[in-house]
Amino acid sequence: MPMHEEPVVHAFYEDEDHRTFEVTAFDENDGTIKVLYDDNTAKEFDLDDWYGMDLERVETDDDEDDDIEETDDADSLDDDVDLDEGDDDE
Numbered sequence: 001m002p003m004h005e006e007p008v009v010h011a012f013y014e015d016e017d018h019r020t021f022e023v024t025a026f027d028e029n030d031g032t033i034k035v036l037y038d039d040n041t042a043k044e045f046d047l048d049d050w051y052g053m054d055l056e057r058v059e060t061d062d063d064e065d066d067d068i069e070e071t072d073d074a075d076s077l078d079d080d081v082d083l084d085e086g087d088d089d090e
Contacts, residue, residue, distance in 0.1 A: 003055040007033045016054040 007013075007023045013035075014020050021043075025034040031047040045053075 003051055003053055005057075007050060008057075012058050012060050013055045014058050020058060 003013075007026045009023050009026050012020055012022050019037055021035040021037040023033060024036050024042075026032075033045045033047070033050055035043050035045065037043070
């Protein structure tokens, strides 16, 4: 099925040949998308090509690690707050 969404920089996609790549740049003015495949092959597409491609956005292990780190950071913020800090004049 052709792609109907604009490319997202740093997102990963899988093409019809089951090759995974990352969008490294998207120039909306020029209508060009630069990608980097897992084998370090760089390629550039224009928006017409992009919308004609059979792509699927995929999650990577790094995406899952980022979600875990964000959760850990949010939880640790609660632990760092000292609610007893206040005026010592009482």
